[in-house]
Amino acid sequence: xxxxxxxxxxxxxxxxxxxxxxxxxxxxxxxxxxxxxxxxxxxxxxxxxxxxxxxxxxxxxxxxxxxxxxxxxxxxxxxxxxxxxxxxxxxxxxxxxxxxxxxxxxxxxxxxxxxxxxxxxxxxxxxxxxxxxxxxxx
Numbered sequence: 001x002x003x004x005x006x007x008x009x010x011x012x013x014x015x016x017x018x019x020x021x022x023x024x025x026x027x028x029x030x031x032x033x034x035x036x037x038x039x040x041x042x043x044x045x046x047x048x049x050x051x052x053x054x055x056x057x058x059x060x061x062x063x064x065x066x067x068x069x070x071x072x073x074x075x076x077x078x079x080x081x082x083x084x085x086x087x088x089x090x091x092x093x094x095x096x097x098x099x100x101x102x103x104x105x106x107x108x109x110x111x112x113x114x115x116x117x118x119x120x121x122x123x124x125x126x127x128x129x130x131x132x133x134x135x136x137x138x
Contacts, residue, residue, distance in 0.1 A: 003103055007094075010087055010102060017083040024055045025062055048137075050130040054079050071136075074129060 041049035057076020060069035069076050090102040112118050 003100070006103060006106065007091070010091055010106075014083060014088050014091065017079070020055065021058055021062070021084065024059050048130075048133040050126050050133060051075050052133050058084070073133065 039049055039052050041047070042052060051073065053073035054075045057069045057072040057074075058080050060066070060072060061076060061080050086105070087102070090105055094100060094102050113122065
């Protein structure tokens with residue numbers, strides 16, 4: 001993919017993440033459309049998906065309630081660190097000093113995830129998180 005497209009996608013994702021997080025932070029009631037919640041998988045199946053509770057987890061991190069954030073969904077920490085800290089920081093560094101740290105980070109991450117020694121543990125962790133989400137009934 002062209003580097004300009006990559007930067008456009010990252011800027012869009014970061015803006016969406018900041019917008020969604022800001023909305024969720026200031027509107028504490030659960031996000032819903034009519035009688036449906038925000039999670040399409042939960043709406044269709046009645047079961048929580050692996051990422052159910054991620055927004056609530058990020059909001060708890062911003063509130064300083066770190067243990068509760070971890071209990072709600074550990075993916076909140078991953079989302080917070082990647083989309084609200086690392087990607088924007090790398091994007092700003094690249095814009096200021098005209099380097100390609102962001103592209104290098106994305107390329108290294110992609111190669112790392114494609115390696116079965118990393119992919120299999122990630123799949124196991126996501127499955128464990130999903131099972132945990134199902135048992136918590138949040």
